[in-house]
Amino acid sequence: MQTVITLQCMLQSTQYRFVITLLLCVASISCSSTDEGDDTPFTPTPQVEDTQGTTDGETDTSQYAPIDFSNWKVTLAVDENNNGSPDEYQPAQLVDFGYQNIEAITPFMYDDIEDTSLVFHVYPASSTANSSYSRTELRELINPSNSRENWTLAQGGILSGSLKMEDISQDGNSSNDYHRTIVMQVHGIISEEDMETHGFSSNNGPPLLKMYWKDGYIWSHKKSLVDESTEGDALLETSSDTWEDIKDNMGYVGFEPFSLSITASDARLEIQLNDQSPLIYEDVSLEKWPFENYFKAGNYLTSTDAQAFATLKYYNIEVTH
Secondary structure (H helix, E strand, O other): OHHHHHHHHHHHHHHHHHHHHHHHHHHHHHHOOOOOOOOOOHHHHHOOOOOOOOOOOOOOOOHOOOOHHHEEEEEEEOOOOOOOOOOEEEEEHHHOOHHHOOOOOOOOEEEEEOOOOOEEEEEOOOOOOOOOOOOEEEEEOOOOOOOOEEEEEOOEEEEEEEEEEEOOEEEOOOOOOOOOEEEEEEEEEEOHHHHHHOOOOEEEEEEEEEEEEEEEEEEEEEEEEOOOOOOHHHHHOOOOEEEEEEEEEEEEOOOOOEEEEEEEEEEEEEEEEOOOOOEOOOOOOHHHHEEEEEEEEEEEEEEOOOOOEEEEEEEEEEEEE
């Protein structure tokens, strides 16, 4: 009788081992399967963690970049609501970590708790009416409920931030090693007064200043008059026949963190990169600049290549007026 019981146990043990082995094989095959021919743009995995709840009911903010969204809206690279324009989210939706709970935002703007940064990711998808390029970019709203309320150079303002190019696609269609992206802007906008006076259908003005990351160098593109004798209403022309870019290479940062600030004041722009001597513009074009302005910060990829992308990190962003 003891021999029969022992034999039965051995058989049962063998069956169990066979079943377990079979399940492990199936799991291995399932996990190793891949999809061939995936041509979708690169999208990083957000390094986020659900830490909203703490023992005292307070949000643990130490893991997140100290960025106040009270006066920023964000424009994304996609048009999920199919209204013909890139999706935008207003300050009220972003503040108090609200952006973390909006599913459409998280592939493009998210926290990396490993280095306390806010990540801006972008690839060519949906573009704005006045551009063929996509962006994940913050737009300043000095009045969160009225985007037509902006500031003049005489009123001035300062935009500063610490940031880093994390990753960007290589450019195989030009002499550049990588694609390029705009990380900060002072953007012009036609005032409400001029809109009413001239009956303009659009209030879009040219960007007064664009700060580019190009192959690891920070470049300043500043608008200047093609003809410095231009006067009056002709100054409100936004085409390249009236305003052109002058370009200055401010130095190399590569893929390392750097600090950048823009100080705008009456007929003057001062740009500071790290601790080097500032780049200062003071000229007749700034004296005649007829537009109001707003700051922008983020990741504005200037490529339409299908596989282009850029991933930029901000450790802080501050604006003062």
